[in-house]
Amino acid sequence: MRNDEIPNPAVYRLSFYLRQLESFRRGDRHTISSKQLGEALGYSDAQVRKDLAYFGQFGHPGIGYRVDDLIQQLKKILGTDKIWNVLLVGAGNLGRALLAYKGFVRKGFRMVAIFDTDANKVGRKIGELQIRSDQDIATVVTELQIRVAMLAVPVEAAQSVADQLVGAGIKGILNFAPVALNVPADVVVQSVDLALQLEQLSFRMSLGETSQDGAPSL
Amino acid sequence: MRNDEIPNPAVYRLSFYLRQLESFRRGDRHTISSKQLGEALGYSDAQVRKDLAYFGQFGHPGIGYRVDDLIQQLKKILGTDKIWNVLLVGAGNLGRALLAYKGFVRKGFRMVAIFDTDANKVGRKIGELQIRSDQDIATVVTELQIRVAMLAVPVEAAQSVADQLVGAGIKGILNFAPVALNVPADVVVQSVDLALQLEQLSFRMSLGETSQDGAPSL
Numbered sequence: 001m002r003n004d005e006i007p008n009p010a011v012y013r014l015s016f017y018l019r020q021l022e023s024f025r026r027g028d029r030h031t032i033s034s035k036q037l038g039e040a041l042g043y044s045d046a047q048v049r050k051d052l053a054y055f056g057q058f059g060h061p062g063i064g065y066r067v068d069d070l071i072q073q074l075k076k077i078l079g080t081d082k083i084w085n086v087l088l089v090g091a092g093n094l095g096r097a098l099l100a101y102k103g104f105v106r107k108g109f110r111m112v113a114i115f116d117t118d119a120n121k122v123g124r125k126i127g128e129l130q131i132r133s134d135q136d137i138a139t140v141v142t143e144l145q146i147r148v149a150m151l152a153v154p155v156e157a158a159q160s161v162a163d164q165l166v167g168a169g170i171k172g173i174l175n176f177a178p179v180a181l182n183v184p185a186d187v188v189v190q191s192v193d194l195a196l197q198l199e200q201l202s203f204r205m206s207l208g209e210t211s212q213d214g215a216p217s218l
Numbered sequence: 219m220r221n222d223e224i225p226n227p228a229v230y231r232l233s234f235y236l237r238q239l240e241s242f243r244r245g246d247r248h249t250i251s252s253k254q255l256g257e258a259l260g261y262s263d264a265q266v267r268k269d270l271a272y273f274g275q276f277g278h279p280g281i282g283y284r285v286d287d288l289i290q291q292l293k294k295i296l297g298t299d300k301i302w303n304v305l306l307v308g309a310g311n312l313g314r315a316l317l318a319y320k321g322f323v324r325k326g327f328r329m330v331a332i333f334d335t336d337a338n339k340v341g342r343k344i345g346e347l348q349i350r351s352d353q354d355i356a357t358v359v360t361e362l363q364i365r366v367a368m369l370a371v372p373v374e375a376a377q378s379v380a381d382q383l384v385g386a387g388i389k390g391i392l393n394f395a396p397v398a399l400n401v402p403a404d405v406v407v408q409s410v411d412l413a414l415q416l417e418q419l420s421f422r423m424s425l426g427e428t429s430q431d432g433a434p435s436l
């Protein structure tokens with residue numbers, strides 16, 4: 001099956017499987033069945049097998065999955081078996097929070113540059129990184145071979161900064177501005193809509209749904 | 219059909235339909251077909267009809283959907299037809315970014331209180347709100363009838379603050395700490411895992427996927 005025929009929720013579930021497997025590994029589990037993996041996340045074993053089958057044959061008869069192997073395979077599929085250099089545009093509160101977020105580097109995303117359009121901020125340091133002018137984006141992208149950007153600028157600036165990023169050669173944008181971005185077909189945008197998350201929470205509260213945090217809902 | 223039998227991706231799509239309908243309304247569209255709504259988001263008309271059919275009969279033969287009506291119905295389903303009072307724990311960079319985020323109030327989520335465990339921060343103001351001690355959580359939750367909390371504290375503090383929130387009567391937590399929370403069955407946790415978003419982005423980049431931002435992927 002070609003990758004572009006894989007349903008998106010299955011790709012989200014890969015992320016959840018990966019997290020759960022890493023948790024098993026921390027607990028010194030070396031092998032795992034699809035039933036055990038599914039149970040830990042609230043999915044059926046058939047669902048687990050079907051999701052993984054999109055990407056290859058990972059199980060071993062009578063053994064199940066080897067935890068270490070499957071972690072490596074899933075990382076490879078998700079593209080996180082390598083280090084990604086990531087730039088950030090927007091040195092406001094959200095940008096600072098993103099810089100401080102420890103989860104990124106653990107997943108192989110390394111923040112290597114930060115930019116702001118505000119001349120008053122340029123030159124200041126946040127942690128190890130000095131804030132640079134957005135005028136330097138193209139130079140830095142080439143120099144550090146960056147393909148991924150996080151966009152944490154106000155709504156009004158988002159499209160024009162996105163245009164700069166695309167012009168500089170960025171191929172993936174994690175967008176925190178609550179606005180739809182127009183980008184060329186070879187650029188991927190993943191939007192983080194925080195209000196949508198609250199909306200989903202309010203829906204689930206109105207159901208009175210049981211939801212331990214260990215059971216992701218996709 | 220009972221609400222708890224509705225697939226989660228369908229509920230996410232409701233949020234996307236709602237956003238698209240609001241966009242149509244701003245463009246002075248009064249009626250819309252399932253085909254037009256689907257096309258704007260990259261879904262088939264069959265998908266749109268199936269998703270909406272989980273929740274009721276909204277279309278009118280020969281007319282399609284009335285934009286205003288469907289917006290009201292979707293808000294009611296999602297629980298955002300009313301104002302929710304929301305509290306925030308954690309007055310760090312992320313907390314400040316969340317307070318400044320304009321998307322919440324537009325969706326009916328009103329930040330009414332902010333707490334921090336750091337005595338040095340207590341008493342300071344952020345915008346209109348004064349930071350209060352986490353010791354006051356129970357009192358304020360009762361006083362302001364708050365049921366929803368955002369958790370923007372460090373990983374180490376997340377579970378103990380979650381316990382405080384649950385003890386105070388909070389029924390829904392939007393969790394930004396990259397850690398699984400244990401809560402009772404009647405409390406809903408929605409976790410925002412920012413690294414997972416980057417992971418999905420890197421997967422989609424490896425596909426070279428076409429993705430204008432207007433076409434959500436669930």
